[in-house]
Amino acid sequence: MPAKARYREFCRTAPDVPVFAQAWYLDACATGGDWDVVLAQQQDRVVAALPYFYKQKGPFRYATMPPFVKMLGPYLLPEFRGVLKQEHALLEELIAQLPRFAAFKQNFYPTAINWLPFYWHHYQQTTYYTYRLHGLHQLAQVEAGLNRNIRRNIQKAQQQVRVVHDLSAEHFYRLNKMSFDRQGLPMPYSWAQFARHDAALAANGARQLFFAVDAQDRIHSAAYLIWDQQAAYYHLSGDDPALRESGAGILLIWEAIRYASEVLGLPCFDFEGSMLPAVERIRVQFGAVQTPYFFVWKYNSRAFELLEKLKP
Structure with a gap:
């Protein structure tokens, strides 16, 4: 079964796949490109997934964030979270399956706090913030x-x-x-x-x-x-x-x-950002808590990186 078909089945049974990563949501948002997914399995059971959206610019294919998708990143079933050895192994398996894009850029979910295997593979990270009301x-x-x-x-x-x-x-x-x-x-x-x-x-x-x-x-x-x-x-x-x-x-x-x-x-209300000072002040006045999330990226093509930096 193709990875996307398996992922659709996975989304129906996994307990807490975020709305932004649901297959039906990605279907609706994949304007100007397409989405796919890599999967990690144990005993023929999907236990982790990394969906991604990709576009083509001339000879370059690159992964980026689609419209209306605030966060993506790796998703692990709850029983595989919190034990570093398990997390590292699954993340390594997902990274190894990613196509060789000219560039890879994703905002991870706030709950995806382990990006260390990506660092080992020469990805970089910047911390952004959303604001959340709990309770x-x-x-x-x-x-x-x-x-x-x-x-x-x-x-x-x-x-x-x-x-x-x-x-x-x-x-x-x-x-x-x-x-x-x-x-x-x-x-x-x-x-x-x-x-x-x-x-x-x-x-x-x-x-x-x-x-x-x-x-x-x-x-x-x-x-x-x-x-x-x-x-x-x-x-x-x-x-x-x-x-x-x-x-x-x-x-x-x-x-x-x-x-x-x-x-x-x-239990939770997420403001989806923002990093803008005037907007941030309003979020805080509602009592929302500053919550970090990771922007993770990597350039595999020097030419594409230069092209990106030359954009207005």
């Missing part, structure tokens, strides 16, 4: 930890908008694009890409849309929450630049946290 089962304590500025923004927004879930993905995309337009940034994905992504999440019961709407039916802000069995992720968001003063964006973050706790029953 959502005790939502009252989470609420008690909110900064007073966050509380004030929530109360201000509640007087101006109501939160609804029944607007369309098209409405969300329009608000999302407004945020990029306001900053003078190109939209990183097309409507077709987003629609494909959204359809996959909706079909697998793994997303909810949040909209802050006023009495005139103007949409102030929108938020996009996704989840797996371990955590909910504040995946995407958007604001109408003309209506940002209402504080609706802050209200939607809190509503997403409440949803993760009260509806989904999840």
